[in-house]
Amino acid sequence: MPQTLAKIKRDFVEGLSQISRFWGFPKGMGAIFGVLYLSPTPLPLDQIVQETGLTKGAVSTEIRALARMGLVHRSTKLGDRKDYYSAETDFYAAIRSILQERQNSEFDRAVRSVMDTLTTMDENWVDNEEWNFVYQRVQALQDFFNAIDSLAKAVIRLESLGFSNVTKILGVLK
Amino acid sequence: MPQTLAKIKRDFVEGLSQISRFWGFPKGMGAIFGVLYLSPTPLPLDQIVQETGLTKGAVSTEIRALARMGLVHRSTKLGDRKDYYSAETDFYAAIRSILQERQNSEFDRAVRSVMDTLTTMDENWVDNEEWNFVYQRVQALQDFFNAIDSLAKAVIRLESLGFSNVTKILGVLK
DNA sequence: ATGTATGTTTAGTAATTACTAAACAAAATA
């Protein structure tokens, strides 16, 4: 039973939807990316609506999120007032972009708030056993976050995390 | 205005809750971990209930998830039929554990399904431009997932991703 | 100006997820 390209595409898009949901993103997001990723040419919003079965509104908002993450790009054609969207195909670029996005996010605010705990304790120091214990634990967590942060920043700095870099990392970790 | 240890702890736990939510986990999960992380001794379920304000049921189910991820450990005392829970303090161990967990997860099933697309196309090959284009794109995605997978497996293999390893990685990426 | 093609915002609904309260199970103690 020969599979049509249409069916193959649908399955692929379906798979990306599930992956998207797994990572905590709306499944529509994965679907939109999937449709764009399999298209040889940039697509206008209307066509994305057609192919995903979502509404204009949903596609409009979710594609904006995708663009913010650097996973899709918006372009225009001269003499055509539609916007056209295409998928980023350099996934390493996308990862970098996502990591960068994360820097100013709600997450960072929360991390920083946890870390403020240390300052507060410094300023109100009490020298008993429990106090010391808590301080030590919070500091350990801070150290961990800092290590992660260093790695993230290093990755951001790379222009390309191509195979050569991945290979290098694997070599070091061996 | 001197801050009590109790207040400091509450703020810290609150912060971890937000971080937890940011990563797509229930905020109660972060709270439970936070309480355990700041406790010098393992705590029984009842006390976690008290300190987080959640119900027994919620703590019971969420702590099981935390244990599955390797973020908390369950222990018992001889002659005491309570279970006691403590936080994993080696975060690198936790990361390893989470990555491992992920191997058999829904995520992997989805990734594999996407990759099956390639096999299906091989078996039903049609030699036209669009077919080739789609095939190429799907393959590029597979390559990316494979690279990620290699990295994940390398990390899992390390007994300790301590500073030495992080430093090494940073060196390579410079 | 009026109408048409686009994209965005908004207000409400559907679906999902986190959680509660309470029944239940199992095991130890009386």
Place this chain on the structure above:
DNA sequence: TATTTTGTTTAGTAATTACTAAACATACAT
């Protein structure tokens, strides 16, 4: 055997999130 102490499961509720339908805004075309 009945009672108490623990943890789990379940059924329902609250809160959140993803999405729809439709109003709106803008720019272009007539």
